[in-house]
Amino acid sequence: MLLPLLVTLLLGQAWADLSPTPATGDTSLEQVLTELATFYESTVRAATAAAHQSMTQDLDHIKQTLAALVFRLDSLQEVQSSVSSRLDSLQEVQSSVSPRLDSVQEAQVSFSSKLNSMQSSVSSRLDAVQQSVAAVSCRPEALLDGLVNIQTAVNRLPWRVLGDACENNADCFRAVPSSECGSDGTCTCTAGFRRISRSECRARLLSEPCTTNSECQAATAHSVCTDGACACATGYWNRTNNECRPGVSAGQTCTFDQDCSTHRSNFTCNSGMCSERVCPGVVRGGYEYRLAGGDYCAQGRVELRPVGGTWGYVCDDSWENVDASVACRTLGFSAGRAHCCSAYGAGGPENFYMDDVNCSGSESHLKNCPHNTVDNCHRGEVAAVTCSGPQQNA
Incomplete structure (x- = not known):
């Protein structure tokens, strides 16, 4: 459309320039055509350059768009790989969980069965208890009479403490353990025990007063009554007033230094062995x-x-x-x-x-x-x- 218009304009301009004046030998149609060709060529070149620049810009834009699309496709592929890996993991978890769920279901079935059995058993026992309660409720007077008789018998028991008159040993040790009915007819502590209070007899500890060896040995083995007090026998030593430990000789195993010094005062327990x-x-x-x-x-x-x-x-x-x-x-x-x-x-x-x-x-x-x-x-x-x-x- 542009080319015909340009030709028309140029021809019109040429004829207008030729109309007022007669033609000369220097002016001819060939010159007009030459100018027309030159103008056309410059116009086409300008249009072509503009179109080429616009096309180049469009191509650059297309390249950028394609690069962005490629980047997004790469990202989508990475996401797809990650999703695939997670799906595989989920499938493995599902495979692992399924047997366990089956086991749980089996256990649940077994538990339900046992629970039903227990409920039946408990129901039966409750029924039996209810029957027993009903039977007892029918004779409350007989039950009360039995309780009264028991209380009366308990009240008649002779609960005696140390120093009270007694007839036999049972009268005494029923209330005070390790006591007996003495020769004087009163409750007293048995041999090897001493009176702490009217209601307590306790075994004699080492260093406590005594009159016979048996009083000491009742509480502590390898002890004797010496000078009126319980003490360890020869060859033993007193540990915390409630144990007589044997002395050991050189080269024998030991726990405390006193284990060794019982026989030799210059011996001690070194690394579990008696030595100087x-x-x-x-x-x-x-x-x-x-x-x-x-x-x-x-x-x-x-x-x-x-x-x-x-x-x-x-x-x-x-x-x-x-x-x-x-x-x-x-x-x-x-x-x-x-x-x-x-x-x-x-x-x-x-x-x-x-x-x-x-x-x-x-x-x-x-x-x-x-x-x-x-x-x-x-x-x-x-x-x-x-x-x-x-x-x-x-």
């Missing part, structure tokens, strides 16, 4: 010192060793109080008294670190005292001490 008392060690000048074999940790034989080494002893040759004082100060005491001749045991194998000790009394620890390292001693010559003064951290 061994006191904590003190490290001074590269050596560790301790006391062992005493009744307590201020007496015993002197033992020493290089730190981490084997325990050994001091020979009692020339062992005097000044030497013992240095040994005690090494352990944190203020003074000491010397003992010879393995007074607190010989310990283990012969292993003497010091012989002919000759302290001046000013040494900071025993190994600083002049001494011989070569000995001529035997197991009966282990030096020992009794320390005095408050023990301090050495």
Whole structure:
């Protein structure tokens, strides 16, 4: 439509320009056609460029739309995969739940059956109870008479406490356990029990007054009546006034230190086994010192060793109080008294670190005292001490 219009306009313009003036040799139809072709070409080019630009924009828009559609399709595929996976999981859960539901239903059926059976049984028993109640209600006077007779018989029973007159043992222990009718015709506690109040007899505990062994043994085995009080027999020790535990010898199993010290006062329970008392060690000048074999940790034989080494002893040759004082100060005491001749045991194998000790009394620890390292001693010559003064951290 545009091209015919342009041609018409141009031709009309050309004829208008030619009408007022006569034609010349320079003006011709060929020039008009040339101008018309040139104008047409420029117009077509402009229209084509505009159409091409518009088409390019449309294509870009289409590309963007297609890219968005592709992205959405990818997202939909991911959602579809997730939904499929969840559906598979739901199917697996359903497969697992179905057998359990069947089991529950079977259990429910069984329970219903048992419940019906129980209801029938309970109903039958209720019927029997109702019949019994009905039978009893028919004779209330006889029932009341029986209750009155029972109460009368109970009231006639002789309930007696300690010190009351009695005819036989039943008169007493009916009200007070562990009591009897004594030779004087009154209620008293049986042998092995003592009177706590008019209504209580209690077995005699250790350290409580007594007159015979049987009074003590009624409450605690291996006990005797000594000096008017219950005590443990020889070879046993009193634990919390209600138990006599046997003493055990060296090398035997034990629970408490007293299990071992019953026979030997210098023995203790170490890791469940009876052995000599061994006191904590003190490290001074590269050596560790301790006391062992005493009744307590201020007496015993002197033992020493290089730190981490084997325990050994001091020979009692020339062992005097000044030497013992240095040994005690090494352990944190203020003074000491010397003992010879393995007074607190010989310990283990012969292993003497010091012989002919000759302290001046000013040494900071025993190994600083002049001494011989070569000995001529035997197991009966282990030096020992009794320390005095408050023990301090050495």
